Each structure stands twice: as C-alpha cells, then as structure tokens.
Amino acid sequence: MRIIADENMPFVSQLFEPLGEVSLVDGRSLSPSHLIDADVLLVRSVTQVNAALLSQANRLSFIGSATIGTDHIDQQLLISRSIEFAHAPGCNATAVGEFAFMAMLELAGITREPLAGKKVGIVGAGNTGSALARCLAAYHVEYLLCDPLLAEADTHSTTSTRRQYTQLDELIHECDVISLHVPLTREGPYPTWHLFDHQRLAQLRPGCWLINTSRGDVIDNPALLQLALTRPDIKLALDVWAGEPTPISALIERADIATPHIAGYSLEGRARGTLMLRQQLARLQQCEVDIELSDLLPEAIFNQLTLSASPDEAGLRQLCRLVYDLRDDDKLFRFYAGQSGGFDQMRRNHRHRRELSVLTLVNEGAFEVDWLTKLGFSGVNL
Secondary structure, three states: OEEEEEOOOOOHHHHHHHHOEEEEEOOOOOOHHHHOOOOEEEEOOOOOEOOOHHHHOOOOOEEEEOOOOOOOEOHHHHHHOOOEEEEOOOOOHHHHHHHHHHHHHHHHHHHOOOOOOOEEEEEOOOHHHHHHHHHHHHOOOEEEEEOHHHHHHHHOOOOOOOOOOOOHHHHHHHOOEEEEOOOOOOOOOOOOOOOEOHHHHHOOOOOOEEEEOOOHHHEOHHHHHHHHHHOOOOEEEEOOOOOOOOOOHHHHHHOOEEOOOOOOOOHHHHHHHHHHHHHHHHHHHOOOOOOOHHHHOOOOOOOEEEEOOOOOHHHHHHHHHHHOOHHHHHHHHHHHOOOOOHHHHHHHOOOOOOOHHHOEEEEOOOOOOHHHHHHOOEEEOO
16 A cells, blocks of 8 residues: 655654555645555645645545644545545644633733633634633633534534524624634635634724634734734734745734644644544554554653642643743744744644643642643642
8 A cells, every 4th residue: 555644744654654655745745746556645734635636646545634624625526536535623622722721821921911700702612612612611711602503503402512602793792812713614604714804803802812723814814914003902822824834924923922833733632633544544444453542642741740739820821831831832933934934844843742631730738629630631639
C-alpha cells in the first residue's frame, strides 16, 4: 500500500508504516503527481482536496483528514469517485475549549477585569463550543449558546439533555465575551462566511472580548482591523486569520493575543486525530489497531502539583500556564509572522502544548476543589 501523508501530521509514520510505504510531503505544495499510484492520502486543513489535486490519482481509495472541519474537502467529488473519506471530529475539541478558556483568563489579566462574573457567548455549540462550555460551567461562569442548526435539531429532541439557545444578535447584545466555534460555510440556511461583518462587529458591547478559534473568514478581517483601530476597548484573541498563511500584519499588531491557528494543537489532540484516521482505515480493512493514545505521548515536564489552598483566578491562571502558557506562542508569532514561511514554521514546530489532564493536582487540605477536575485537571483527593 502506498500512503501519501502531510509531513506535519504527528505520529503518522508510527501509526501507518505497518500498513505500507509512507511518503511525507508538504501539505501546502502537494501536487497531482504525488498521487499517482497512491492508495491512501492523509491531509490537514492546509490542503485543498479537489478535482485538480486528484486529476492523476489513478487508484486512490481512502482520504483521511486529521481535522474537525471539512471545508477543504470536496466530498461530493469523493463520492462520485467511490473514494472513502474520514476525518476526526472532536479530536481536538478539548484542546480548543481549553485554549479559549485560557485566552479568557489571559485577557482577564491584561484588562484587570475578572472572568468570573462576565457573561460569555459561545457561537457554535458543537464539539469545541461544548468543550468551552464545560470549562465555563466548572468555573461557574454564565454562558449563552448560539447554534441555529443544533437548535432546530433539539426542537425535535425528547431527551432531558436539550439545551437552551439564543439568537445571535441577542447574544451579541448581552455578552461581555464572545467565542467563535463554527465551521466555515458559504451556503445553506446559516452561512458563516463573514458572520461577523462590519454591522455585527459594530454591535459589540463596550469592552467586549472577541475570541476566534474557528476559521479566519468567519470574521471580516478588514472590518475587524478597522474596529480595532477605532475601538481600543474591544479586546481580541485571534488564533485564525483570513488569508492564512499570510494574515493582515496590522491586525496581528492590534490583537491582544495572536497565535497561528494552533488552538487545537495539543499533543493529545493531534495524536488523537491521526489515531482516529488509523482506526477508521482499520475498520474498512476489517483489522484492529493495537496502539493506544497513551502509547504515543511523552511524559510531561510538570505532571503533579500539591495544592495548599483553593486557587483564586490568578492562581488558576498560573496553574494553566504550568500546562500551557499561550503567551509564549503569542510572542513567537509576533516575531515570526513577518518572515516568509513564518506562519507555517510555527505550526510545523509546535510540539510543546499539552491538555490540562496531564497535570495531577494533589489536595492535602479540606477545601473543596472538585471544580478543578471538572475543568480538566486530573486529581488526587480532589
């Protein structure tokens, strides 16, 4: 079996070499000639899988994308050519949810306005939005959900887990913090391309924090830059950008937190995404995978900490930084963003991010901190 894989897909050789020959390529420069005589193609979101790319693929039978989103895949084309497709929904949901929550804690430190007591609007209540909601609920932060597609589905649900949803304009009017977790769509009843255009951006509450970990074009970036220039009260945490890998440099400068599309780049999330593709290919081949996620992951530098008291918000921010300090990536991105290839270089070399579960908290006191396990930390006597 001949397998073509994005060179930046973690653990891909370890997981797929037992199946055949694995050739690693740059996902952005993948060409039709790479796919001649290829049986399997493994990509990330940087590769547009379309008719042009597959024009010389003479025996391709499986395409896997180690991503949540699928807007880079022409799925109708794959159906017409009887090519099996798999992706990895939910693989990095925890990572994205935790990243958005950490970004809020960092903005709280920047503005000296506590996250506790604010109302957060989550636009997109799928896997990543729900992961953020769990973090906020653990920290007892009020939040509103907006997701018209899920709202319609829940209307017909008879389960006790039905959630409450808010219209987008009402959410914008009510919320102090807005976090975006939608796929990028241009068609259908609820397109998300430029969902936050000039008009909606102008409606943001004074001092609003706007966080985007979904897709860059969900926000009209030139309009957002204009907003940042005229309304310094609005605080921005941006992980995704229009025009990647060459975002608007002035917007990077104006953002309070800026990172190069790495919100989902925890080692756990990335390994989980590649493993999910291996498992789905194994099901098609009617065989088993004898590798667990834990087999792929290295030991963390910090893996246990004893608590002497229940942390306040500043203490919680310090705990999160022990696992992942997003200020480091913000600083690096501002340095590399202006260099040719800097955006992709940071993504390619990103190997240090872990999820909160890697840190075990030991409670030797009598204080109540079970909310920390609900937030994601592992715990002993919590």
